[in-house]
Amino acid sequence: MIRFENVTKVYDQKARPALDSINLEIDRGEFAFLVGASGSGKSTFLRLVLKEDRASSGAVYVAGQNVANISSWRVPRLRRGIGVVFQDFRLLPQKTVFANVAFAMQVIGKSRSVIRDTVPEVLKTVGLEGKENRLPHELSGGEQQRVAIARAVVNRPGILLADEPTGNLDPTTSMGIMGVLDKINQNGTTVVMATHDDDIVNEMRKRVVELKNGVVIRDEAKALYTSMIPVVGQSRRLRDASGRDEPPVVPPRAGSRAEARAEVRLAGEGQA
């Protein structure tokens, strides 16, 4: 469903790439977690799938199609096949729950009767029956995220991308949201979820893809948030395999201080 072939994304020539020769395949109907620290390339990955950005090199395939070959006026059609959920919900504050979900159908020209039939059905799927006429500020965070999920899946996309959907929610509410995402996944939608939430990843036991500094350092089925495999060694092996002999001189762009230290340590090992 989503395939990355040797994908590199460079935002700034002077800094290290946001994604560095990524090879990854996510099958139809799969549920995959994308984990890693801030700046590890999770969001860049999602942006490339949506064709919000172009890969600097390599090919991104979505539903069998190389997104680089999709002309700009066909990009909307690509995006109709992909639902997206964000940490900050992004609901329209002056529209009711029903109107927020219906909006996604209106703008692609669905008829009023189809909207009237579909929206309540989807709201039921995410567990919001009876709250059609509420405004977003009258809902809890978890309920708002359910509205956002309903909006993302109302047009029945084949893929659902979730960028830290539980980042603003407490653990119990987060588990509820995960239940909704799991249900959507059971209905055949491919779900890719970028997250920091270790509890959720450990609870779900799904495929985990771990990114670090733009490189995939782990890709395990039914895995945990942290791995038993020593990460640093793995990282270096992948680095060597990617044919890059010079260690990066510039610290990671958006990285924390701890990350920068890790980078320096890695660089030291590379020279040794």
Add this chain to the structure above:
Amino acid sequence: MRLAFVLSEIGSGLRRNLSMVISVILVTFVSLIFVGAAGMLQLQINQMKGYWYDKVQVAIFLCSDGSTATGCATGPATPEQEDNLRKLLQSPAVAQYVNDFQYESKDDAYKHFKEQFSNSPIVDSVTPDQLPASFRINMKDPEKYEIISETFSSQAGVETVIDQRQLLERLFSAMNAASLVAVSIAGVMIICAILLIATTIRLSAFSRRRETGIMRLVGASKMVIQLPFILEGVIAAVIGAALASGTLWAVAHFFLGEVMSKQYPDTAFISPGQTLILAPALIGLGVVLAGISSLLTLRRYLRV
């Protein structure tokens, strides 16, 4: 459904941005007034040129009933005198300066007069008999007017020889200068209008960035996302253009029709109806202005 959606988006956009929309209307209104004023001056020049201006340079007016010139002592020009003049025009001495000439009978003169003064009350009080017949001469070299004048002024049956161009050229050059000024002011105002429309659309796009962001994500087409913004600018500009057209009509009707034509009854003024042919041009210009500036803005601020 999609149309209804686009329309409701336009409505909410116009409401939210009302003060900016009003300023866009006013700026396009003022700039198109200047464009229209230039157009009206050109129409007026055409009106004053009348039937002969662009075709001939020199007119030999023949004696008619009311003529008081010395050459007309014997009364209106007779057919023999007309024949003599025609022969003289065809004689080698004169013909070398003349491209060709036409005879305008009293009835022709009346017809052309009616056309030119169709907007003036004077037309009702004139009869064909009062108008002189004339020879209209197209010169090979307009500068040689003197030769024709000397040759024909003293002929029997000729009231006067007139170089029409000399009479009107000065007035026309003043009017042309005025329309040039109007066009230059219009140019500056149009730049103003384009920038203002661009700013308005930018603000509008910014205030609705949540909506447009979601529209992009769920795969709304470029048209559905951008059309409301483009149409907002276009609607405002069309309202401005319509106001400008209405104002030009009012000027033609009240100022030219009621005031000027009474003060200068012997001048042919344009009719209010004639200014309306400028309206489609002004509205078209308004649409193009708004379209161009919104396309440029959206390309920068509302990528899909």
